Every structure is written in structure tokens, then in C-alpha cells.
Amino acid sequence: MSEEDDDIILSELDDEELVQQMFDDLYDGLREEIEEGVGILLERGWSPYKVLTEALVGGMTIVGNDFRDGILFVPEVLLAANAMKGGMAILKPLLVETGAPRVGKMVIGTVKGDIHDIGKNLVSMMMEGAGFEVVDLGINNPVESYLEALEVEDADILGMSALLTTTMPYMKVVIDTLIEQGIRDDYIVLVGGAPLNEEFGKAIGADAYCRDAAVAVETAKEHVARRHNAMSA
Ligand code: B1M
Numbered sequence: 001m002s003e004e005d006d007d008i009i010l011s012e013l014d015d016e017e018l019v020q021q022m023f024d025d026l027y028d029g030l031r032e033e034i035e036e037g038v039g040i041l042l043e044r045g046w047s048p049y050k051v052l053t054e055a056l057v058g059g060m061t062i063v064g065n066d067f068r069d070g071i072l073f074v075p076e077v078l079l080a081a082n083a084m085k086g087g088m089a090i091l092k093p094l095l096v097e098t099g100a101p102r103v104g105k106m107v108i109g110t111v112k113g114d115i116h117d118i119g120k121n122l123v124s125m126m127m128e129g130a131g132f133e134v135v136d137l138g139i140n141n142p143v144e145s146y147l148e149a150l151e152v153e154d155a156d157i158l159g160m161s162a163l164l165t166t167t168m169p170y171m172k173v174v175i176d177t178l179i180e181q182g183i184r185d186d187y188i189v190l191v192g193g194a195p196l197n198e199e200f201g202k203a204i205g206a207d208a209y210c211r212d213a214a215v216a217v218e219t220a221k222e223h224v225a226r227r228h229n230a231m232s233a
Helices: 015-027 031-043 048-068 074-095 118-129 143-153 170-180 198-203 213-232
Strands: 104-110 132-136 157-161 188-192 208-210
Touching (some): 015 031, 015 048, 015 074, 031 048, 031 074, 048 074, 048 118, 074 118, 104 213, 118 213, 143 170, 157 213, 170 188, 188 213, 208 213
Parallel strands (some): 104 157
């Protein structure tokens, strides 16, 4: 950080400058500054969702591009992820409405071999905010973890996340196992993660690919409603 940066008072910046500064602070892994920035935007009347998508996810996209291009390396990206999590922790209780009627239950986890969890955590938060009960299995999940949780939790939805082209095929392993065990149709299977697309979702036999957390919520609602309608028909 330069001396000039030391002098910056976040609360004196206008919204646009503040968001730009938060992009820089996220890039530099400055958790406290990110937490402060999130607080300021909320005080200025930004919705939690807008702060999340425009300031945090926007900043992380820049980090991702420079990681891809070999400008940033794993330790720096870990610091950025830590700063992002600091901001997300403030937003979580605001996104998660307490006392919302439960519309369904989802088991979600990142697949085996993959430790990326920011996107999955966002999906969990948004789903909870929309009234779903969420059981988050964390990262690096083998098929057995998913199967056990689905049964124990009596879930409606299985959500899987993968951020690596090398781990996304594991989603098919999980779905094929559900088919082998004759329980595929007991669950709505939703998949997501940056390297996936709709075609991949179809090819592996998922019910839907979800581009982002908001789409995950909408898709889950649609599928749950369809199921209820089919059962009551
Ligand atoms: Co990793 N990493 N990483 N990384 N990392 C990527 C994914 C990569 C694209 C970077 C790059 O090269 N540009 C690249 C993958 C390349 C590829 O596979 N083709 C990569 C690599 C190569 C690696 C390592 C192999 C690096 C190394 O060790 N040499 C290594 C792998 C470790 C492993 O998993 N075994 C690695 C490690 C790491 C860190 C640990 C440093 C860190 C993770 C920290 C953490 O998650 N706790 C990290 C990070 C942060 C990234 C990037 C920069 C950012 C990911 C992120 O959090 N995005 C990422 C670059 C990128 O994606 N542009 C990259 C923000 C998040 C909000 O978006 O996760 O896409 P996303 O989630 C979205 C949607 O995709 C969707 O909704 C979310 C919210 O809107 N979604 C779902 C996600 N999951 C869903 C599940 C659903 C529905 C929707 O279920 C219903």
C-alpha cells in the first residue's frame, strides 16, 4: 500500500470512488477496509444484494482475471478471498431473512478435489434469504457425503459447485450414482460454478445449471413449485 493510500478516508469518497477503492482493497486483501466499505455503502442505503454483486463480486472478478493471467498468485488470491469473506459475513444476516417460511431444503457442497467455496457460500446465503433451509457440506465432497446428507436431511434439492474444469466432471459421478441407486428423481439437482454452462448441465443429467446465486434461487423456486403442482395434480 502506498503512503497516499494510507490517507484515504473511505467515508469521504462518493459511491463510485468508494467502489473503485474497494476493488483495490479487495485486490490487496485488506479485510478491515472491505468491512468498513461494506458498512458505509449499507449506511448510504445500498441494498445488501447490490453491495454484494457490485462491490464484492465485481472486485473478485478483477482478482480472477489477474490470477488467470499470472499477475496474482495463490497467496494473494487467498488474502483477497479472506477480505471478501469479511464483507460477506456482514451481509449474510441481512440477506438471510429470519422467520421466512421454509420453501424447501437444499444440501449443497463443492465437489471432490475442489476447495473453492466463495460462490457456493453466496448461493447458500441467497437461498437462505429466500426461505430455503440449507445444509452446507463445505468443500471437497465425495459422492458418499452428498448421498448421506440427502438421506439424513430429507432434502428436496441437491446443489453442487465446481470451479475447476478438472473437478466439474465429478458432478456426473454423483448424478450417475443417484441413478444407480434408483433415487435420482427424488431430488432436484442444481449445478453451478464458473466453468460450467447450460449444455454441460444437460449433458450430465442435472435439472438445471445456475449461472449465479440469484438464478439458483429462482430456479430452485420454479422446480419446487413444479414438484408441488405435480404431486397435487
Ligand atoms: Co482458484 N481457480 N485455484 N482459487 N480461483 C479459478 C477457478 C480459475 C478460473 C482462476 C484462473 O485461472 N483464472 C482457475 C481454474 C481454471 C480451470 O479450471 N480452467 C483456478 C485454479 C487453476 C486454481 C488452482 C488449481 C491454482 C493452483 O493451485 N495452481 C487452485 C485449485 C485448488 C483446488 O480447488 N483443488 C486454486 C485455488 C484458489 C484459492 C484457494 C487461492 C482461492 C479459493 C478461495 C476460496 O474459495 N475459499 C481461489 C480463487 C478465489 C479463485 C478465483 C480467483 C475466484 C473464484 C471466486 O470465488 N469467484 C477463480 C477465478 C474466477 O472464477 N474468475 C479461480 C467469486 C464467486 C462469487 O464466483 O465461484 O463463480 P463463483 O460463483 C458464482 C457462480 O459460479 C454460481 O453462483 C456464484 C455466485 O453468483 N455458482 C453456483 C457457484 N457455485 C454454484 C453452485 C450452485 C449454483 C450456482 O448450486 C446450485
